[in-house]
Amino acid sequence: MEVDLIFKIAAIGIVxxxxxxxxxxxxREEQAMLTTLAGxxxxxxxxxxxxxxxxxxxxxxxxx
Numbered sequence: 001m002e003v004d005l006i007f008k009i010a011a012i013g014i015v016x017x018x019x020x021x022x023x024x025x026x027x028r029e030e031q032a033m034l035t036t037l038a039g040x041x042x043x044x045x046x047x048x049x050x051x052x053x054x055x056x057x058x059x060x061x062x063x064x
Contacts, residue, residue, distance in 0.1 A: 005046070005050060008046065009043055009046065009047075012039055012042055012043055013039070013043070015039070016035060016036055016038075016039030019032070019035050020032045020035055020036050023035060
């Protein structure tokens with residue numbers, strides 16, 4: 001696993017947290033929840049790609 005992946009996930013988390021707080025303080029709770037959900041989906045898609053790559057590497061390693 002690369003360190004860049006951790007930094008990407010952390011950066012997305014920080015941006016989503018800041019946007020969430022700004023939207024909540026301005027009275028837009030629905031948009032804050034959607035922003036949080038969108039950030040979660042983006043991070044899950046990144047992690048899913050890495051897990052798929054891991055399984056492909058294991059498959060190639062054991063010649064399955």
